[in-house]
Amino acid sequence: MYICSVSGLETAWIGVKKGVSNDMCPSGGPFCWYQCISLPLGRYAGMMVISSDIALLAELEPEAERLLNHHIAVTKEWHPHTLVPWSRGEDFEPDYEWSPEEANIPEDVRSALYLNLLTEDNLPYYFRDIERMFGRDGAWGEWVRRWTAEEGRHATVIRDYMTITRAVDPVELERGRMAQVMGGKVPEPPSAVDGLVYVALQELATRISHRNTGAQLEDRAGYDILRRVAADENHHFLFYRDMAQAAIEYGPSEAAQAIERQVTTFAMPGEGIPDFYEHSKRVARSGIYDLANHHEQILEPIVMKYWNLPGLTGLNAEGEQARERTIAYINKSKRVADRIVARREEAAANAEKG
Ligand SMILES: [Fe+2]
Numbered sequence: 090m091y092i093c094s095v096s097g098l099e100t101a102w103i104g105v106k107k108g109v110s111n112d113m114c115p116s117g118g119p120f121c122w123y124q125c126i127s128l129p130l131g132r133y134a135g136m137m138v139i140s141s142d143i144a145l146l147a148e149l150e151p152e153a154e155r156l157l158n159h160h161i162a163v164t165k166e167w168h169p170h171t172l173v174p175w176s177r178g179e180d181f182e183p184d185y186e187w188s189p190e191e192a193n194i195p196e197d198v199r200s201a202l203y204l205n206l207l208t209e210d211n212l213p214y215y216f217r218d219i220e221r222m223f224g225r226d227g228a229w230g231e232w233v234r235r236w237t238a239e240e241g242r243h244a245t246v247i248r249d250y251m252t253i254t255r256a257v258d259p260v261e262l263e264r265g266r267m268a269q270v271m272g273g274k275v276p277e278p279p280s281a282v283d284g285l286v287y288v289a290l291q292e293l294a295t296r297i298s299h300r301n302t303g304a305q306l307e308d309r310a311g312y313d314i315l316r317r318v319a320a321d322e323n324h325h326f327l328f329y330r331d332m333a334q335a336a337i338e339y340g341p342s343e344a345a346q347a348i349e350r351q352v353t354t355f356a357m358p359g360e361g362i363p364d365f366y367e368h369s370k371r372v373a374r375s376g377i378y379d380l381a382n383h384h385e386q387i388l389e390p391i392v393m394k395y396w397n398l399p400g401l402t403g404l405n406a407e408g409e410q411a412r413e414r415t416i417a418y419i420n421k422s423k424r425v426a427d428r429i430v431a432r433r434e435e436a437a438a439n440a441e442k443g
Protein backbone atom coordinates (compact mmCIF):
# COMPACT_ATOMS: atom_id res chain seq x y z
CA MET A 90 0.00 0.00 0.00
CA TYR A 91 1.06 3.53 -0.66
CA ILE A 92 -0.11 6.88 0.70
CA CYS A 93 -0.86 9.08 -2.27
CA SER A 94 0.95 12.38 -1.91
CA VAL A 95 -1.94 14.16 -3.61
CA SER A 96 -5.04 12.72 -1.96
CA GLY A 97 -3.42 11.60 1.29
CA LEU A 98 -5.35 8.36 0.88
CA GLU A 99 -4.10 4.83 0.76
CA THR A 100 -3.69 3.62 -2.79
CA ALA A 101 -2.73 0.35 -4.35
CA TRP A 102 -0.13 0.81 -7.06
CA ILE A 103 -0.72 -1.39 -10.01
CA GLY A 104 2.48 -0.55 -11.81
CA VAL A 105 5.52 1.68 -11.54
CA LYS A 106 7.82 2.83 -14.30
CA LYS A 107 10.31 5.21 -12.77
CA GLY A 108 11.93 7.79 -14.98
CA VAL A 109 9.58 7.27 -17.91
CA SER A 110 7.37 10.28 -17.47
CA ASN A 111 5.75 12.15 -14.65
CA ASP A 112 3.14 13.97 -16.63
CA MET A 113 0.31 11.63 -15.69
CA CYS A 114 0.81 11.94 -11.95
CA PRO A 115 -0.68 14.99 -10.29
CA SER A 116 1.86 14.71 -7.48
CA GLY A 117 4.72 15.27 -9.94
CA GLY A 118 6.19 12.01 -8.71
CA PRO A 119 7.27 9.02 -10.73
CA PHE A 120 4.99 7.78 -13.46
CA CYS A 121 2.58 5.27 -12.05
CA TRP A 122 -0.69 3.55 -12.64
CA TYR A 123 -2.64 3.51 -9.45
CA GLN A 124 -6.10 2.88 -8.16
CA CYS A 125 -7.46 4.94 -5.32
CA ILE A 126 -9.16 1.94 -3.77
CA SER A 127 -10.20 3.73 -0.59
CA LEU A 128 -12.07 6.51 -2.34
CA PRO A 129 -15.64 6.83 -1.11
CA LEU A 130 -17.26 6.84 -4.55
CA GLY A 131 -17.05 3.46 -6.20
CA ARG A 132 -17.61 4.93 -9.64
CA TYR A 133 -14.14 6.43 -9.57
CA ALA A 134 -12.38 3.14 -8.82
CA GLY A 135 -9.79 2.41 -11.44
CA MET A 136 -9.53 6.03 -12.58
CA MET A 137 -6.79 8.49 -11.81
CA VAL A 138 -8.54 11.01 -9.60
CA ILE A 139 -7.58 13.08 -6.62
CA SER A 140 -9.78 13.47 -3.58
CA SER A 141 -10.26 17.22 -3.94
CA ASP A 142 -11.62 16.57 -7.44
CA ILE A 143 -14.26 14.21 -6.10
CA ALA A 144 -15.62 16.82 -3.71
CA LEU A 145 -15.48 19.52 -6.38
CA LEU A 146 -17.21 17.44 -9.05
CA ALA A 147 -19.95 16.38 -6.64
CA GLU A 148 -20.51 19.97 -5.54
CA LEU A 149 -20.60 21.27 -9.11
CA GLU A 150 -22.81 18.53 -10.55
CA PRO A 151 -26.07 20.57 -10.27
CA GLU A 152 -24.38 23.39 -12.21
CA ALA A 153 -23.11 20.88 -14.78
CA GLU A 154 -26.68 19.62 -15.15
CA ARG A 155 -28.05 23.15 -15.53
CA LEU A 156 -25.46 24.06 -18.15
CA LEU A 157 -25.93 20.74 -19.97
CA ASN A 158 -29.70 21.31 -20.17
CA HIS A 159 -29.10 24.86 -21.38
CA HIS A 160 -26.67 23.56 -23.99
CA ILE A 161 -29.18 20.99 -25.25
CA ALA A 162 -31.89 23.66 -25.41
CA VAL A 163 -29.87 26.20 -27.40
CA THR A 164 -27.87 24.01 -29.80
CA LYS A 165 -29.42 23.14 -33.15
CA GLU A 166 -28.98 19.85 -34.96
CA TRP A 167 -27.01 20.15 -38.20
CA HIS A 168 -25.88 17.72 -40.87
CA PRO A 169 -22.42 17.68 -42.44
CA HIS A 170 -23.74 16.29 -45.76
CA THR A 171 -25.79 19.43 -46.39
CA LEU A 172 -22.74 21.69 -46.20
CA VAL A 173 -20.19 19.78 -48.28
CA PRO A 174 -20.01 20.91 -51.96
CA TRP A 175 -20.18 17.39 -53.40
CA SER A 176 -20.66 18.56 -57.01
CA ARG A 177 -17.09 19.89 -57.02
CA GLY A 178 -15.68 16.41 -56.39
CA GLU A 179 -14.02 13.99 -58.82
CA ASP A 180 -12.63 10.48 -58.55
CA PHE A 181 -8.97 10.17 -57.64
CA GLU A 182 -7.16 8.17 -60.32
CA PRO A 183 -4.86 5.33 -59.09
CA ASP A 184 -1.72 7.26 -60.09
CA TYR A 185 -2.98 10.54 -58.60
CA GLU A 186 -0.39 12.90 -57.14
CA TRP A 187 -1.47 16.06 -55.38
CA SER A 188 -0.05 19.46 -56.24
CA PRO A 189 -0.62 22.78 -54.41
CA GLU A 190 -2.16 24.33 -57.57
CA GLU A 191 -5.22 22.10 -57.25
CA ALA A 192 -6.86 24.44 -54.79
CA ASN A 193 -6.46 28.17 -54.63
CA ILE A 194 -5.56 28.22 -50.94
CA PRO A 195 -2.60 30.14 -49.48
CA GLU A 196 0.00 27.96 -47.76
CA ASP A 197 -0.68 29.45 -44.30
CA VAL A 198 -4.41 28.79 -44.56
CA ARG A 199 -3.70 25.26 -45.76
CA SER A 200 -1.62 24.72 -42.62
CA ALA A 201 -4.52 25.96 -40.51
CA LEU A 202 -6.93 23.52 -42.19
CA TYR A 203 -4.46 20.68 -41.71
CA LEU A 204 -3.93 21.44 -38.00
CA ASN A 205 -7.61 22.06 -37.36
CA LEU A 206 -8.68 18.76 -38.90
CA LEU A 207 -5.94 16.62 -37.33
CA THR A 208 -6.70 18.17 -33.95
CA GLU A 209 -10.35 17.17 -34.32
CA ASP A 210 -9.18 13.70 -35.36
CA ASN A 211 -7.57 13.10 -31.99
CA LEU A 212 -10.97 12.91 -30.33
CA PRO A 213 -10.44 9.44 -28.80
CA TYR A 214 -7.74 10.85 -26.53
CA TYR A 215 -9.69 13.93 -25.52
CA PHE A 216 -12.63 11.70 -24.68
CA ARG A 217 -10.37 9.47 -22.60
CA ASP A 218 -9.04 12.40 -20.58
CA ILE A 219 -12.29 14.24 -20.17
CA GLU A 220 -14.12 11.13 -19.03
CA ARG A 221 -11.28 10.37 -16.64
CA MET A 222 -11.42 13.87 -15.19
CA PHE A 223 -15.18 14.23 -14.88
CA GLY A 224 -16.46 10.65 -14.59
CA ARG A 225 -19.07 8.59 -16.42
CA ASP A 226 -22.17 9.11 -14.33
CA GLY A 227 -24.83 11.77 -13.97
CA ALA A 228 -24.66 15.13 -15.70
CA TRP A 229 -20.87 15.02 -16.04
CA GLY A 230 -20.94 11.73 -17.94
CA GLU A 231 -23.82 12.88 -20.11
CA TRP A 232 -21.98 16.07 -20.97
CA VAL A 233 -18.79 14.19 -21.86
CA ARG A 234 -20.66 11.91 -24.26
CA ARG A 235 -22.69 14.73 -25.80
CA TRP A 236 -19.52 16.79 -26.30
CA THR A 237 -17.79 13.81 -27.92
CA ALA A 238 -20.67 13.19 -30.32
CA GLU A 239 -20.71 16.85 -31.36
CA GLU A 240 -16.94 16.97 -31.85
CA GLY A 241 -17.16 13.90 -34.09
CA ARG A 242 -19.09 15.95 -36.67
CA HIS A 243 -16.28 18.44 -36.97
CA ALA A 244 -13.71 16.02 -38.35
CA THR A 245 -16.36 14.53 -40.67
CA VAL A 246 -17.38 17.79 -42.29
CA ILE A 247 -13.90 19.31 -42.50
CA ARG A 248 -12.39 16.14 -43.99
CA ASP A 249 -15.13 15.84 -46.60
CA TYR A 250 -14.63 19.49 -47.58
CA MET A 251 -10.85 19.17 -47.78
CA THR A 252 -11.04 15.97 -49.83
CA ILE A 253 -13.61 17.33 -52.29
CA THR A 254 -11.72 20.57 -52.80
CA ARG A 255 -8.28 18.87 -52.79
CA ALA A 256 -7.18 21.46 -50.26
CA VAL A 257 -4.21 19.39 -49.05
CA ASP A 258 -2.38 16.26 -50.12
CA PRO A 259 -4.77 13.46 -49.09
CA VAL A 260 -1.89 11.01 -48.62
CA GLU A 261 -0.01 13.39 -46.31
CA LEU A 262 -3.24 14.10 -44.47
CA GLU A 263 -3.96 10.42 -43.83
CA ARG A 264 -0.39 9.76 -42.76
CA GLY A 265 -0.62 12.77 -40.43
CA ARG A 266 -3.83 11.40 -38.93
CA MET A 267 -2.25 8.00 -38.33
CA ALA A 268 0.82 9.56 -36.69
CA GLN A 269 -1.25 11.90 -34.54
CA VAL A 270 -3.66 9.26 -33.24
CA MET A 271 -1.01 6.59 -32.80
CA GLY A 272 1.20 9.02 -30.85
CA GLY A 273 -1.57 9.71 -28.35
CA LYS A 274 -0.05 13.02 -27.23
CA VAL A 275 -2.62 15.33 -25.67
CA PRO A 276 -2.55 17.88 -22.84
CA GLU A 277 -3.34 16.14 -19.55
CA PRO A 278 -4.37 18.72 -16.95
CA PRO A 279 -3.43 17.56 -13.44
CA SER A 280 -6.80 18.21 -11.76
CA ALA A 281 -10.45 18.80 -12.61
CA VAL A 282 -10.13 22.58 -12.09
CA ASP A 283 -7.08 22.64 -14.35
CA GLY A 284 -9.11 20.67 -16.86
CA LEU A 285 -12.06 23.09 -16.79
CA VAL A 286 -9.75 26.10 -17.17
CA TYR A 287 -7.70 24.50 -19.95
CA VAL A 288 -10.65 23.30 -21.98
CA ALA A 289 -12.41 26.67 -21.65
CA LEU A 290 -9.35 28.44 -23.06
CA GLN A 291 -8.79 25.78 -25.71
CA GLU A 292 -12.40 25.68 -26.96
CA LEU A 293 -12.34 29.46 -27.37
CA ALA A 294 -8.98 29.27 -29.15
CA THR A 295 -10.41 26.59 -31.44
CA ARG A 296 -13.46 28.75 -32.19
CA ILE A 297 -11.19 31.64 -33.15
CA SER A 298 -8.98 29.43 -35.29
CA HIS A 299 -11.86 27.81 -37.24
CA ARG A 300 -13.60 31.14 -37.74
CA ASN A 301 -10.49 32.95 -38.99
CA THR A 302 -9.51 30.04 -41.22
CA GLY A 303 -12.94 30.15 -42.87
CA ALA A 304 -12.67 33.90 -43.35
CA GLN A 305 -9.33 33.52 -45.17
CA LEU A 306 -10.43 30.65 -47.43
CA GLU A 307 -12.18 32.86 -50.00
CA ASP A 308 -14.65 30.05 -50.62
CA ARG A 309 -18.27 30.32 -49.54
CA ALA A 310 -18.73 26.59 -48.85
CA GLY A 311 -15.57 26.44 -46.73
CA TYR A 312 -16.53 29.61 -44.91
CA ASP A 313 -19.98 28.24 -44.05
CA ILE A 314 -18.57 24.91 -42.85
CA LEU A 315 -15.99 26.48 -40.56
CA ARG A 316 -18.47 29.04 -39.28
CA ARG A 317 -20.82 26.18 -38.37
CA VAL A 318 -18.03 24.29 -36.58
CA ALA A 319 -16.92 27.48 -34.81
CA ALA A 320 -20.49 27.96 -33.54
CA ASP A 321 -20.29 24.51 -31.88
CA GLU A 322 -16.93 25.37 -30.35
CA ASN A 323 -18.50 28.50 -28.94
CA HIS A 324 -21.18 26.49 -27.16
CA HIS A 325 -18.51 24.16 -25.76
CA PHE A 326 -16.49 27.15 -24.63
CA LEU A 327 -19.52 28.64 -22.82
CA PHE A 328 -20.10 25.40 -20.92
CA TYR A 329 -16.50 25.18 -19.73
CA ARG A 330 -16.19 28.91 -19.07
CA ASP A 331 -19.19 28.81 -16.74
CA MET A 332 -18.13 25.53 -15.11
CA ALA A 333 -14.73 27.08 -14.42
CA GLN A 334 -16.50 30.11 -12.96
CA ALA A 335 -18.40 27.78 -10.60
CA ALA A 336 -15.10 26.12 -9.64
CA ILE A 337 -13.60 29.54 -8.90
CA GLU A 338 -16.50 30.34 -6.59
CA TYR A 339 -16.18 26.94 -4.90
CA GLY A 340 -12.44 27.17 -4.24
CA PRO A 341 -10.85 30.46 -5.34
CA SER A 342 -7.34 29.67 -4.12
CA GLU A 343 -7.16 26.29 -5.86
CA ALA A 344 -8.71 27.85 -8.96
CA ALA A 345 -6.21 30.74 -8.99
CA GLN A 346 -3.37 28.20 -8.89
CA ALA A 347 -4.97 26.17 -11.69
CA ILE A 348 -5.43 29.35 -13.77
CA GLU A 349 -1.75 30.16 -13.29
CA ARG A 350 -0.69 26.67 -14.41
CA GLN A 351 -2.95 26.68 -17.45
CA VAL A 352 -2.41 30.28 -18.57
CA THR A 353 1.38 30.21 -18.29
CA THR A 354 1.78 26.85 -20.03
CA PHE A 355 -1.10 27.07 -22.50
CA ALA A 356 -0.56 25.31 -25.81
CA MET A 357 -3.04 24.15 -28.40
CA PRO A 358 -3.40 20.40 -28.64
CA GLY A 359 -1.68 18.90 -31.67
CA GLU A 360 1.89 18.34 -30.58
CA GLY A 361 1.73 14.84 -32.06
CA ILE A 362 0.91 16.16 -35.56
CA PRO A 363 3.87 15.83 -37.95
CA ASP A 364 5.58 19.23 -38.41
CA PHE A 365 3.26 20.75 -35.82
CA TYR A 366 5.54 23.68 -35.02
CA GLU A 367 6.14 24.56 -38.67
CA HIS A 368 2.41 24.59 -39.33
CA SER A 369 1.76 26.55 -36.11
CA LYS A 370 4.23 29.21 -37.20
CA ARG A 371 2.41 29.61 -40.50
CA VAL A 372 -0.93 29.83 -38.72
CA ALA A 373 0.49 32.57 -36.47
CA ARG A 374 2.02 34.38 -39.47
CA SER A 375 -1.40 34.49 -41.14
CA GLY A 376 -3.02 36.00 -38.03
CA ILE A 377 -5.49 33.09 -37.87
CA TYR A 378 -4.33 32.32 -34.35
CA ASP A 379 -1.37 34.04 -32.73
CA LEU A 380 -0.26 35.59 -29.46
CA ALA A 381 -2.10 38.81 -30.27
CA ASN A 382 -5.54 37.25 -30.62
CA HIS A 383 -4.74 34.86 -27.78
CA HIS A 384 -4.19 37.87 -25.55
CA GLU A 385 -6.98 40.11 -26.87
CA GLN A 386 -9.71 37.51 -27.32
CA ILE A 387 -8.91 35.00 -24.59
CA LEU A 388 -6.71 36.22 -21.74
CA GLU A 389 -8.18 39.72 -21.39
CA PRO A 390 -11.91 39.00 -21.82
CA ILE A 391 -12.01 35.65 -20.04
CA VAL A 392 -9.26 35.41 -17.46
CA MET A 393 -9.05 39.07 -16.52
CA LYS A 394 -12.68 40.16 -17.00
CA TYR A 395 -15.11 37.22 -16.95
CA TRP A 396 -13.30 35.21 -14.28
CA ASN A 397 -12.15 38.50 -12.79
CA LEU A 398 -8.76 37.27 -11.68
CA PRO A 399 -7.69 40.73 -10.39
CA GLY A 400 -10.83 41.02 -8.24
CA LEU A 401 -10.95 37.50 -6.75
CA THR A 402 -11.49 37.53 -3.02
CA GLY A 403 -10.96 34.91 -0.32
CA LEU A 404 -7.54 33.83 -1.56
CA ASN A 405 -5.02 32.22 0.75
CA ALA A 406 -1.29 33.06 0.45
CA GLU A 407 -0.67 30.52 -2.31
CA GLY A 408 -3.70 31.67 -4.26
CA GLU A 409 -2.65 35.31 -3.90
CA GLN A 410 0.85 34.56 -5.18
CA ALA A 411 -0.57 32.59 -8.10
CA ARG A 412 -2.86 35.50 -8.96
CA GLU A 413 0.02 38.02 -8.89
CA ARG A 414 2.25 35.86 -11.07
CA THR A 415 -0.56 35.25 -13.56
CA ILE A 416 -1.40 38.96 -13.85
CA ALA A 417 2.30 39.75 -14.38
CA TYR A 418 2.39 37.09 -17.10
CA ILE A 419 -0.72 38.49 -18.79
CA ASN A 420 0.70 42.03 -18.67
CA LYS A 421 3.83 40.75 -20.37
CA SER A 422 1.74 38.98 -22.98
CA LYS A 423 -0.02 42.30 -23.67
CA ARG A 424 3.32 43.92 -24.54
CA VAL A 425 4.08 41.07 -26.97
CA ALA A 426 0.56 41.30 -28.45
CA ASP A 427 0.93 45.07 -28.94
CA ARG A 428 4.18 44.57 -30.83
CA ILE A 429 2.60 41.93 -33.10
CA VAL A 430 -0.35 44.21 -33.88
CA ALA A 431 1.97 47.18 -34.57
CA ARG A 432 4.11 45.08 -36.94
CA ARG A 433 1.03 43.80 -38.74
CA GLU A 434 -0.39 47.30 -39.18
CA GLU A 435 2.94 48.54 -40.47
CA ALA A 436 3.14 45.68 -42.99
CA ALA A 437 -0.44 46.38 -44.15
CA ALA A 438 0.33 50.10 -44.56
CA ASN A 439 3.47 49.31 -46.56
CA ALA A 440 1.56 46.86 -48.76
CA GLU A 441 -1.04 49.55 -49.49
CA LYS A 442 1.63 52.09 -50.42
CA GLY A 443 3.02 49.92 -52.93
FE1 LIG B 1 -14.23 20.58 -32.58
Ligand SMILES: [Fe+2]
Pocket residue numbers: 240292295321322325
Ligand atom coordinates in the same frame (compact mmCIF):
# COMPACT_ATOMS: atom_id res chain seq x y z
FE1 LIG C 1 -15.26 21.85 -29.12
